[in-house]
Amino acid sequence: MNTQLERKMSWVYLINLIFYIIPLFTVRFSPWQYLSMLSALLLFLGCYFWAYRCNRHNMHWPIAGIVLVAALITPVNPGSVSMFAYAGFFIGFAYSLKRYLLLTALLLALLVLLDLTLTIHWNLFLIMGIPIVLAVSFLGRAEQAKLRHRLAEQQSGDEIKQLATMVERERIGRDLHDILGHTLSSIILKADLAEKLLARQQADAAQQQLTELSQIAREALSQVRQSVSGYKHQGLTAEVARLLSRLRDAGFVAELTGEIPHLDSRRETAVVLALTELVTNIMRHSKGDSCQLRFTEQAGILKICLSDNGRQADVKEGNGITGLRERLTAINATLKLQHNQGLTATIELPQQSTLLQEAT
Template structure:
C-alpha cells in the first residue's frame, strides 16, 4: 500500500473540531431523552465511520462514506448540525475519487441535502444556505489533500528512480575502473613474470629477483586500487601516473617518449584522463607489435589535446568494451576520443581545460 492509498491520521483528532456545529445544540436546545440518546448514538456511529475512513485505503473508502451519509441523514431532523457530518463525507469524497466521480457524488450529496430540507421539518432556516457552501468547501479540501498525496507519491518515486540511476551509474563506474585498472595491471604482471622466467632460465638471478620484486609491488598496487575503486578511484596525480605508464611501456620493450607539459586539471577530469591513458597504454602493451610509443600533451586556447601513438603495424582492429567505456568516461567530462590506425595506432583525446557545467 502506497502513501497515496491512505490518509495521514496524525491530525484526525484535531479535525474533529468541526463537529462543534453538531455539539452546540446539545447544550443550547432542550431535547427529549430519546433525542439525546439518538444524537449520542449517531455521534458514536459517525466517529466509527470517520476513523474507519482514515484507516482504510481509497478503494474501500466508499463504505465509511456511505455510513457517514446515512447517519447524518437519519439524525438531521433531530439535529440539523449534522451538516458538519455531511461536510466530512464531502471531504472523503474529494480525497478518494477522480474528478468525474467526485463531481457526480457531490451532485448527489447536494441533492440529498435539498431533499432533506424539502421533506423534513428542520429547525434551522440556514440548513441549505450555510450547509451547501460548507460541504462544497470542505470537499475541495479533500481534493487538495488528494493532490498533495499524489505530489508526495511522485516525489517518492522520483527519489527511488534517482537512487536506482545513481546505483546503476556507480556500478558502471566500478566496472569501467576495474577493467581499466586490472586490465593494465594484469598485463604488467604477466610481462614481469615472463621476463623473470626468461632471466632465470639464463641464470640471471639478480635481474630476475628485481623483476619479481617489481611484480610483487604491482600486485600490491592493484589490490589497493581495487579496494579504492568501490569508493572512488584515488591516484597520485597525473604526472606520477603518466611516469608509471611510461615505465611499464618501457618494461614491455617500447621506447616511450613524453612530449609537452602536464596540464592542471580538477580531480574529476584528472581521474578520468588517468584511467583513459591507462586503458590506451594497456591496449598498446597487449596488441601492438611496434617498439616506439609517444605520448604528447598540447594546450590550445581552452582545449587540451592528448595523443598516444605507437608505430605498430595495424592490420585489423575491433574495438571492445574497454574503448567503449573509455569513450563514455570522456564524454561524461566533455571530452572525446578519436582513434586512427594509419602508420600505427593513434588515439587523440580532446578535453576542455575547464570543467563544463
Template structure:
C-alpha cells in the first residue's frame, strides 16, 4: 500500500488546530508558556507537512514526532487534543488494520496516562480527547479505503483500455489477413493470366487483365486504410457479387442460390469477411472448376453454404480459419467444414443479435 493525500487540502485541515489555539483566549498563560507553545506549534507544523507529503509507507516517523510534541505540550495546553487527532488521522490513513489497532491503542494509552497522572488540569481532557482522536482516526481509515477504491477503479480502467487495444490489434490483424490474403490471390491470378496472354501476343486482352489488376490493388489499398477505423464495405449483395466475379475470373463456374438477406452492420461485416476468407481458400487450394454459394433462412436462422467440386483433402486450419471461427463466434455463429466429394463450408447464424 503506497498512498498519498491530496496536497491541496493540507492547509484546509489545519483549521482543526482551533482547539489548540482556543485556550489562548481564556487562560492567562505565563510568557514561557507562550514561548513553549509557539515552539511546539512550529515543530508540529513541520512534522505535519512532512507527513502530508510522504507516501503512506513513510508517514509514521513524522507522526511519531507529532505525538511526542503533543504529549509534551498537553500539560500546558490541553488543546493538544487536536494534535493527537492529526496523529490519529495519519495512523488511520497509513496503516494496515492490524497496525492501526495497535498504534491507536498506544495513542489512547498516552491520553489516559496524561489524564490519570494529574498532568492535565482540564477535567474534560479524556472525555473529549478519546472520542475526537478515535473519530478522526476513523476518517483516516475512510480516506484510505476511498483512495484504494479509486486506485482499483483506475487499474480496472487501464486494464480495460489495454484489453480494448489488444482486441483492436487482433481485429486489424484479422482484417488485414482476410483482405490482403484474398486480394493478393486475385492479383497473382490476374498477373499470371496477363503474362500468358502477352506470351500469346494477345495484348488487348492482357491490357484488360492489367487494368482489372490495378483496380483490385487500389481497392485493397482503400480497405487496408479503412481497417484501422473499422472495415467498411458496400453491402453484402455488392460484396457477394464481387467475390463471385473473382471466382469466375479464376476459371470457376459459379452458381448463386437463395435470397441474400439484410443483416445489421456488425454481422454483415463478419459474413463478408468470412466469405472472403473462404473464397480465397478455394482460389488457392481447390483444383475444381465449379462453385456454389447458397443462402437459406429457417426458423430465425440463416445458413450459408459454399461448396466446390475440387479434390477434397484434409488440411490443417491456419490463422485465417482460426480467426474466422473467432469472428463468427462473436456474433453467435458457427462454422462447419466438410470434406467429401469436394469442399463444403457451412455458416449458421441467428438472424437476430444474440442476447
C-alpha cells in the first residue's frame, strides 16, 4: 500500500523557501556566512526530497534532518523559519493526531527557545514563524486525510472487483450447469441410439446419429468457451481477500499486514493452496476469535505468517499438513508451526533472485 506523498508537485512547493532566499539579496553577509547558508540549503533539499521518497512510517529521519539544519542556520539566516514550516508539514502528514500535537508543540517550543537564546536579527521571527509553521502543518494533516480517503477508495474498488469476480464465478457455474446438463443428456441419447442402430446393422442411420452427436459436442464446446471467455484468475491478492472473508464469516477478526508479493504462477499456486489448508485448519480446530496474516521480506526471504489466538492442543500433523509440506518443498519453501498463545504457521520462501544467486 502506497503511503508516500505525490512527488509531481514537490519542486513547486519549494516556493515557500522565499523567506530563506530573500535575505541573500537584501542583507550583506560575510563569505563564510554565504557558504554556510548554501550548505544548509543543499542539506535541506536532500532531506526534503528524502522525505518525499519515504512512506509515512519512515519519515522521522528526514524530518529530524530538516529541524537540525534549520536550527543550526537560524543564527545566520532567520529565514530558516520556512524550513521549520516544511518540518511541520511532514509532521502533520506522517503522524497520528496525538503524536502530531506533541511534535508540533515541541517544534514551536524549539522556535521559542531559539528566539530566547540566540541573537536573531529579525524581530518577526516568532510573530511570523509560529503562524506559518502551524498553517503549513495543517496542510500536512489535510494531505494525510486526502491520502487516507484515496486509499479507502482504492480498497473499496478492490472489494468491488472481488465481488464482481465472485459473481462472475457464480454466473459461469450456472451457465456450465445449464449448458452441460442439457448437452450431456443429448449426447447420451444420441450415443445410445447409434449403438442400437449399429446392432440392427442400420449403418447409415447410425452414421447420421454420430454426425449429429459430433455437432452437438462442438456446439457445447463453443458455448463453454463463450461462457468462460474474459474470466481470469485474480491471483494471490484475490485469494487472500477470499480467505480473509471466509475467516470473518466464521467469526474471526482477520487482519492483513504487509504487501502481498508478485510470484510466478507455480509458486503462487503453491502458496494459495498452502494458505487455504492453513485457514481451513484454523476454522476447524482453533477456539480463538482473532487471526493475523503477515507478509514480510528480509534478506531475500519472503515470510508469510498466519497466526491465531486459539487455545488448542498441539496440532497433529496429518495428511493435510504432510501434503502441504511436500507442496512447499517443491518450490524450495518451508513450513514452521509454533505454539505461543495460539498457533503461528510460518512459510519461508526464497525469492527468485536469491535462488538464482545460490545456483550460480
